[in-house]
Amino acid sequence: MRKLNLCIDIDGTVTQPHDWLPRANRFFKMQVEEKDVKKYEIHEVLGIKKSAYEEFYNLFGKLLHRDAKIRTGVKEVISKLSLSHGIHFVTAREEKMRDVSIEWLKKHQIPMDTISLLGTCDKVDRARKLSCDIFIEDSLVNAEMLCRNGFPVLLLDCSYNKGALPVNIIRVNNWFQIEKIIEDTSLKSEQFQSAI
Ligand SMILES: [Mg+2]
Numbered sequence: 345m346r347k348l349n350l351c352i353d354i355d356g357t358v359t360q361p362h363d364w365l366p367r368a369n370r371f372f373k374m375q376v377e378e379k380d381v382k383k384y385e386i387h388e389v390l391g392i393k394k395s396a397y398e399e400f401y402n403l404f405g406k407l408l409h410r411d412a413k414i415r416t417g418v419k420e421v422i423s424k425l426s427l428s429h430g431i432h433f434v435t436a437r438e439e440k441m442r443d444v445s446i447e448w449l450k451k452h453q454i455p456m457d458t459i460s461l462l463g464t465c466d467k468v469d470r471a472r473k474l475s476c477d478i479f480i481e482d483s484l485v486n487a488e489m490l491c492r493n494g495f496p497v498l499l500l501d502c503s504y505n506k507g508a509l510p511v512n513i514i515r516v517n518n519w520f521q522i523e524k525i526i527e528d529t530s531l532k533s534e535q536f537q538s539a540i
Contacts, residue, residue: 346530347429348477351467351495352422354435354445356482358454359412361502367408371400384483384504409437409444414452415500417519425526426455432474433459434467468493478529480522487513498522 352358362378364386369376372390383389387397401408422431437445439461449456460470465486471479471493479497481487484505487497497513499505500522509515516522 345428346477348526348530349430349432349475350425350526351432351434351471351474351476351479353467353479353481353483353486354433354437355412356502357480357500358415358418358422358433360415361482361500361504363412364408367404368400371404372396379503381503382506384485389504405441406444409441409448412448415519417523419452419454421519421523422454422456425523426457428530429526430474431456432476434470434474434479435459435461436463436465436467437461438463465489468495471495478526498525 362381365376365378368374368386368390372392374390376390381389387394390397425431433456435445442461445459445461462470465483466489467486468489471490476495479490479495480500481490481497482500482502482505484499484507487499490497491510491512498516499509499513501515501517514525516525
């Protein structure tokens with residue numbers, strides 16, 4: 345079995361993807377529903393200026409991250425994978441979110457080797473530094489950028505990341521499917537193996 349370096353996004357990937365919605369609805373006095381979230385950029389979903397969303401995030405970002413709900417299977421699957429593979433969280437969250445991010449991971453008993461808070465969506469350099477074998481993401485734009493640079497991606501299916509995918513991005517529905525693909529991949533010599 346090969347040891348793989350797994351890079352894992354946080355928001356929408358280990359947390360549930362629509363956590364921000366109730367607070368944003370209250371703040372902006374809107375009634376956007378989960379089914380309406382068809383874009384990744386939240387200000388585009390809400391039809392507001394990016395600066396207005398940034399104001400909201402400055403006020404509530406830490407609370408949103410603290411209260412984020414975990415996706416089904418995350419704790420079990422990452423705990424199991426951590427016994428054989430490297431677990432590296434790579435998030436676009438800013439450095440000032442380090443404490444709240446680490447606290448949240450601890451609270452949910454999610455093991456890790458490293459966490460990178462990049463403050464940008466460009467994760468390619470960090471993936472390279474971490475010798476990433478598989479990246480787990482929910483953003484289609486990030487996934488495509490990683491894929492173009494040679495990193496295979498497992499993309500958690502969400503209402504905002506629909507669309508055709510290149511061969512090195514596999515759409516997955518849950519963390520148990522991720523576990524299966526990673527276990528299969530680590531047993532084979534090829535870089536990436538779809539279990540679907
Ligand atoms: Mg994300």
